[in-house]
Amino acid sequence: MKDIYRNLAVICVMAALLAGLSLWSWLREPDAYSSGERRLLAQFPEWSVQSLADGRFMEDFEEYAADQFPLREQFRALKAFSSMKVFRQLDNDGLYEYGGHLSRMDTTLNEPMLEHAAERFQYLYDAYLSGGEMNLYFSIIPDKNNYLAEESGRLSLDYEQLVETMREKTGYMTYIDVSGLLEADDYYRTDTHWKQEKILDVAEALAGVMGAEAGGEYTVNELDIPFYGVYSGQAAWETEPDIIRYLTSAALDECIVTSYSTGAAQESVLYNREKAGGKDPYEFFLSGSEPLLTIENPLAETDRELILFRDSFGSSLAPLLVEGYAKITLVDIRYVQSSMLGSFIRFEDQDVLFLYSDTLLNNSLALR
Amino acid sequence: MLFSGIPFLYYFLPCVLALYFSAPKKWKNAVLLVSSLVFYGWGEPGYIWLMLGSILCGYLSGLLIERFRGRAAAKGVLTGAAAVSLGLLGCFKYADFFIQNFNTVTGLSVPMLKVALPIGISFYTFQILSYVIDVYRGDVRAQRNFIHFAAYVALFPQLIAGPIVRYSDVASQLESRTHTLSGAAAGIRIFVLGLGKKVLIANVLGELCTAYAEAEERSVVFSWMYASAYALQIYFDFSGYSDMAIGLGRLFGFTFPENFRYPFLSGSITEFWRRWHISLGTWFRDYVYIPLGGSRVSPGRRLWNLLIVWMLTGLWHGAAWCFILWGLYFAVLLMLEKRFLLKHLERAKIFRHVYVLLAVLVSFVIFSEADTGLAAETLKGLFGFGGLPLISDTQCYYLRSFGLVLLTAAFGATPLPKRLAEKMQQTRTGAVLFSIAEPVVLGLLLLTSTAYLVDGSFNPFLYFRF
Known part of the structure; x- marks a missing residue:
């Protein structure tokens, strides 16, 4: 083939790609939300002389241009394919697939974050829990990666070290080890x-x-x-959905769930079908992010109460504890200031369980 | 703005290409100048006036030197221009380094200036200096058209990370240049390959280097992986950028000098520096080493000249002791080679390559660490000192995960891919296949690089800090 045709082919193909993708970028209606990543996408930044002079506009525009690029999900899939299939990398942005599971590697033990979590717990203990006759318990839920990493040759957090560190800092609580009861397929x-x-x-x-x-x-x-879980969107490649199964019983059917997310008491439900159809179907359990929630069990044969300081893992577990309690109060201090709790909860002689995932403790900045 | 960013590739570049090729010939340099100012202002809005001031100073100095040619005033203007350029560079890049060291030695506490380093100041200062010196020497005529001169200094393809283009290399092209189909196609090929080198290889190797920097436990194998990954990362990063600059230059009708020529294949450090950052090496040779007397002086003076040049080369890369040490390290190796090593290396066909690779890996360990103590730790790790284990599970993971990327990078750092492409075109069928495959491969490379950019976030070039 003559050089002229070869050169023309190169110029035409590249010009078409560059011009096509550029025009598409400029003319397309910006998306508001990425369902795959479960986050709001950057919008065209507002400009002013100040934002141009200090470079803020440019920074925001860079983010906007990447967030609003046409075929964004397909490009992310291409990147994942290139990383994992062409270059044979074992993870894509920390995410990998093994034995049908998607999992994320969180490898660094974040001491300041653990310190922050412990400091928040200490605050709760000093403010509300140290005076009464309360029994305090603490349990840390291992991330799924802890069970998959060794078998698949990936990296994982040092769960034992994390537990040891947190136990040292929370000596006022009885620690309950549940790691031996779990395996990857439980997630x-x-x-x-x-x-x-x-x-x-x-x-x-x-x-027990x-x-x-x-x-x-x-x-x-x-x-x-x-149920397309959080890793499904992050993975950027095709995945089969999960099925959400939930448990009901005579006691659970009678439970009264009350939410205090607005400050006032509002009737709620154990299993929220409306939320299951939303952005995060796991919010089906106890309606997801709720700062303060109570579950009352009218059929309970005891008047014992439990206060459960928890993250999202607690949403599916709490219903399984109602048999033993007349009332369970679920507190998520990511969404309510710890200092406000005294206005809503009477701390007397309840059992208190701190139930947190290791991932949250290792990234605990949201605890307030 | 970064070449390897969505705003550049899909907003800035298409607009500039459309404007440039639709503008009449006499306006083309003006289009390039305005585009270059927008490009620079995008990343460094506060320092655009500093660059324009430097350009104006260089422009007027050139005119004055020519006017006073043969008189002492010409030397005065040259000295003044050099003092202004180097003064600005010193003030913005080195002042705090000198103050810090002054405070350490004297025990005083002179306050630091804490000024941000203007992007590309080392590159455009050296371009202006080379122009003024060349005009003084009579090697080139002073440029009378301010737009042409400003376009030369600020030309966005080479503005922020080189190559350092001499005025003499592009003087005639600034006045008149042709735009051909073959030039444009060649420019596109070089640009896209450079983009791939930066995004698909350098950035990925950067992740391995970050993993090493953040690792709680290290090992001998991990130290070697890191040293190899860092050397390859910086090569692919910098040569990728240079390729993009050269490719863009070709698109706009300029021919920029080659900046890298397979440096890891060198058989000596002397050869390495003829293949690595060629535009910087030749700049120091022509404007520092030779004026100091070069090789035509006594052996003692020659060694002194080498030390000066390489200390300055190190210092050019950054205001830190590790860069000075890095430069002096090369000075020592070059002296040893000149004294006796070169003749032995010529006979040792395999050993000389092992020697160069080892010396270069060690050099980049020194180069990579902001703190000389950290560099010493990594160097100890490389050679098994410091009680590090040979390898651990964590490092096995990195080896498996980055192994193919490292191998691809090592292969890509040799001329083998180019030779394979040339060999393929030697047969008629191969040539046809190559012609069909080439645009497809280039298109895929652009799309895959775009995919990495869309997936990733901010990824600055390493050479920005220089």
């Missing part, structure tokens, strides 16, 4: 969370140490909405 394949139907033994172990009853006759139900 959703595409999500970070555990499956409710697989953690009955965890609930029993926790209740706290001297409460657990268990019961449960019926396993299946939600008819496909």
Whole structure:
């Protein structure tokens, strides 16, 4: 082939790609939200003389241009393909697939974050928990990666070290080890969370140490909405959805759930179908992010109460503890200031369980 | 603005290309100048006036030197221009380094200036200096058209990370240049390959280097992986940028000098520096080493000249002791080679390459660490001192995960890919296949690089800090 045709071919192909993608970038309507990444996308930045002079406009524009690039998800998929299939890298942005599971490597033990979490717990202890006759318990939920990493040759957080560090800092609580009761298949394949139907033994172990009853006759139900977990969107490659299963029982059917997310008491539900169809289907359990929530069990044969300081893992576990308690109060201090709790909760002689995932403790800045 | 960024590739570049090729010939340099100012102002809005001031100073100095040619005043103007350029460079790049060391030695506490380093100041200062010196020497005529001169200094393809283009290399092209189909196609090829080198290789190797820097436990194998990854990263980063600059230059009708020529294949450090950052090496040779007397002086003076040149070369890369040490390290190796090593290396076909690779890896360990103590730690790790284990599970993971990237980078740092492409075109069928495959491969390279940019975030070039 003559050089002229070869050169023309190179120029035409590259010009078409450059011009096509450029025009598409400029003319397309910006997206507001990335469902895959579960985040708001950057919008065209407002400009002013000040923002141009100090470079803020340029920084924001860089973010906007990358966020709003056409075929963004497909380009992310191409990048993942190149990393993992062409260059044979073992993870893509820290995410990998093994044994049908998607998992994220979190490898660095973040001492300042652990210190922050411990400091928040200490505050709660000093402010509310040290005076009464409360029994204090603490348990740390291992990330799914802890079970997959060794087998798959990936890296993981030093879970034992994390637990040891946190136990040293929270000597006023009885630690309950649940790591031996879990395995990778107890977690959703595409999500970070555990499956409710697989953690009955965890609930029993926790209740057992706290001297409460657990268990019961449960019926396993299946939600008819496909569950694409948080890793599914981050992975940028095609994944099969999970199925959310949930447990019901005579006691659970009678439970009264009250939310205090607006400050006033509002009736809520254990399993929220509306939320299951939303951005994060795991919010099906206890409606997701709730600062303060109570579950009352009218059929309870005890008047014991439990205060559960928790993250999202607690949403699917708490219903499994109602057999042993007349009332469970769930507190998520990511969404409510610890200093405000005295206005909503009477701290007297309840059992208190701090139940947190190692991932949250290692990234605890959100704890307030 | 970065070449390897969505705003440059899909906003700035298409607009500039459209404006440039639709502008009449006499306006083309003006289009390039305005585009270059926008390009510079995008990343460094506060310092655009500093660059324009430096350009004006260089422009007027050139005219004055020519006017006073043969008189003492010409030397005065040259001295003044050099003092202004080097003074600005010293003030913005080196002042705090000198103050800090002065304070350490004297125990005083002279306050630091804490001024941000203007992007590309080392590159455009050296371009202006070379122009003024060349005009003084009578090697080139002073440029009378301010737009042409400003376009030469501020030309965005080479403005912020080189190569350092001499005025004499592009003087005639500034006045008149041709735009051909083959030039444009060649420019595109070089640019896209450079983009791929930066985004697909250098940035990925950068992740391995970050993993090493953040690792709680290290090992001998990990130290070697890091040293290799860093050397390859900086090569692909810098040569990738140079390729993009050269490619863009070709698109606009300029021919910029080659900046890298497979440096890791060198058989001596002397040869390495003829292949690595060629435009900087030749700049120091022509404007510092030779004026100091070069090789035509006594052996003692020659060694002194080498020390000066390489200390300055190190210092040019950054205001830190590790860069000075890095420069002096090369000075020592070059002296040893000149004294006796070169003749032995010529006979040792394999050993000389092992020697160069080892010496270069060690040099980049010194180069990479802001703190000389950290560099010493890594060097100890490389050679098994400091009680490090041979390898650990964590490092096995990195070896497996980055192994193919490292191998690809090592292969790409040799002329083998180019030779394979040339060999393929030697047969008629191969040539046809190559012609069909080439645009497809280049297109895929652009799309894959775009995919990495869309997926990633801010990824500055390493050479920005110089």
